[in-house]
Amino acid sequence: MFKHIKSDLPASIVVFFVALPLCLGIALASGAPLFSGLIAGIIGGIVVGSLSGSQIGVSGPAAGLAAIVLTAIGTLGGFENFLVAVVLGGLIQILFSILKAGVIAYYFPSSVIKGMLTGIGIIIILKQIPHFFGYSENTEGNFAFFQVDGENTFTEIINSLNYISPGATIVAVVALAILLLWDKILSKKSKIFQLVQGPLVAVVVGILFYVFTKDDSTFAISDKLLVSVPIPESIDTLGTLLSFPNFSVIGNSEIWITAFTIALVASLETLLCVEATDKLDPLKRTTPTNKELFAQGVGNSISGLLGGLPVTQVIVRSSANIQSGGRTKASAIIHGFFLLISIILIPRLLNMIPLSVLAAILFIVGYKLAKPALFKKMYELGWKQFVPFVVTVFGIVFTDLLIGIGLGLMVGIVVILLKSYQNSHFLHIEDKSNGKHKIKMTLAEEVTFFNKGAILKELDSLPNDTYLELSLLNTRYLDNDIIEILEDFAFKAKERNIDIKLVSKRGIEENPASFIEFFRTRPKSSLSLN
Incomplete structure (x- = not known):
């Protein structure tokens, strides 16, 4: 020592x-x-x-x-x-x-x-x-900014100058x-x-x-x-x-x-x-x-x-x-x-x-x-x-130590949520093929309810007459909220003439019925794709 x-x-x-x-x-x-x-x-x-x-x-x-x-x-x-x-x-x-x-x-x-x-x-x-x-x-x-004597940091400085x-x-x-x-x-x-x-x-x-x-x-x-x-x-x-x-x-x-x-x-x-x-x-x-x-x-x-x-x-x-x-x-x-x-x-x-x-x-x-x-x-x-x-x-300067740290931590959590929202998927649009847009969407490694809004927005914005390839090859965890979104989208896809191809380590599904069945047979709490 x-x-x-x-x-x-x-x-x-x-x-x-x-x-x-x-x-x-x-x-x-x-x-x-x-x-x-x-x-x-x-x-x-x-x-x-x-x-x-x-x-x-x-x-x-x-x-x-x-x-x-x-x-x-x-x-x-x-x-x-x-x-x-x-x-x-x-x-x-x-x-x-x-x-x-x-x-x-x-x-x-x-x-x-x-x-x-x-x-x-x-x-x-x-x-x-x-x-x-x-x-x-x-x-x-x-x-703390507001002192126990009733003054604050800056009024104390002003008083000292007198x-x-x-x-x-x-x-x-x-x-x-x-x-x-x-x-x-x-x-x-x-x-x-x-x-x-x-x-x-x-x-x-x-x-x-x-x-x-x-x-x-x-x-x-x-x-x-x-x-x-x-x-x-x-x-x-x-x-x-x-x-x-x-x-x-x-x-x-x-x-x-x-x-x-x-x-x-x-x-x-x-x-x-x-x-x-x-x-x-x-x-x-x-x-x-x-x-x-x-x-x-x-x-x-x-x-x-x-x-x-x-x-x-x-x-x-x-x-x-x-x-x-x-x-x-x-x-x-x-x-x-x-x-x-x-x-x-x-x-x-x-x-x-x-x-x-x-x-x-x-x-x-x-x-x-x-x-x-x-x-x-x-x-x-x-x-x-x-x-x-x-x-x-x-x-910290305008409140006190713990409140300042708490505020910073809250902002940090919001930043993490925004980052998670942005990184939930990757969308790649290819040229038209046989009159349809060919779009490939690759989901992230872990997709939770934080990513719900971003994925739902992308799916709803897909144009009619689209060929969608949804890749789960990199995905190890899907939250139940995301599974429900994908199930709902499978019903809507038929009406909008959107063909879906699901690619995962468990195989390839190319029709809506099989697509829906793929998720329905998984545990409803989550989908683990290890």
Whole structure:
């Protein structure tokens, strides 16, 4: 696991700086104690990272669950009651893994997955613009278009332009310049610049800027614009920040409904992220999805027991890991230990990091996910790839992650149906022979009720006085709906002076009576032509 530690250690530092504000922001957006977000981040890194089959995925509290958590805490009568649902949700995920439910991940079109990555990249950039300019309102956990604070993505950006903090903006611009310089030039000049990562340098510069300008009335950065980690009075009192589940409510049906909801949504979000991160992986490794569900289930159960939020594999952390050179699961595990050690030993130092510096780091992450060149590439692949891609992107930006993916998937299914409609048969028209058109219709390998309309349209449009050769040589399956259409057409053909020749592996039929009998003697549910 530590074979690529030279790559994994710097990547884990980047993931740590990305994960820290996200853990706190998602906890805040969820209406939960801030420490619960950090616990989920630690469990997601150390526990899930150790058990997961993914080499580059990183888990932690997920923005997609924030609305569910916020509602459930109120409905269930408190955070301690909600933690019971988190524990049970984890156990249900373990059951999902036993039932091999991870196979669901393989049924999402590539265009939708790419749209998901691009949409998330755009959201990351848009949501970090307020922090970049030093707007004090929290936006990390509000990844949906309509935020829990009543604002939406764009009104939040407009509001931030009215409250620009000169100090926060300056240090953000400097941090962004450092990141670009490191990525484009310095990392290619010397190995030292590959070992010491740009984000770490940007964070150090941010802390120094805060320290040296704190007494300057113009450029001082307000405490509201800094990372805010809960600080225990001592290591002995660290346990007082923890919450524990109230198992006396386990018989409440609302607890079980919430648990199943958490398990279902967390599993779906994880599987989508697994599919996306596997596509981003430079080594193109494949994550065993059922093993991932098991790891997530164990992680959620432990997180709930210790007072943490639900965890999923998260694309923001995972993509930051990949883009920073992470090669194995060591980077995810080490980032979890960094979270644990930092909140115990250096919480005050962490609380000197300007959020605008972290926004600059996330700008780079978001851009690499949503490069403009990808839109051009998807367009060149044709409308059947481009339309589901664009719908997914806009769905995520203007609604939320799961709704956007759902919209993209629905469009993808419609595209498949249209493609199936078009590819049900091949029609070849030959010259007139003996006063009749000679037309050959070859049916596809599998013909289902999806193809009903296309075949019916072609048969009805055949001119009178036609000689039709219907070939089933390539056909292995005919749905009953298609059989009924062909039977009905055999009756109509005689009135329209259409002669039919049926060609199949079972022989040739050249008169309507035999044609009808051929289908009537087959099982009515379907015709298998193996």
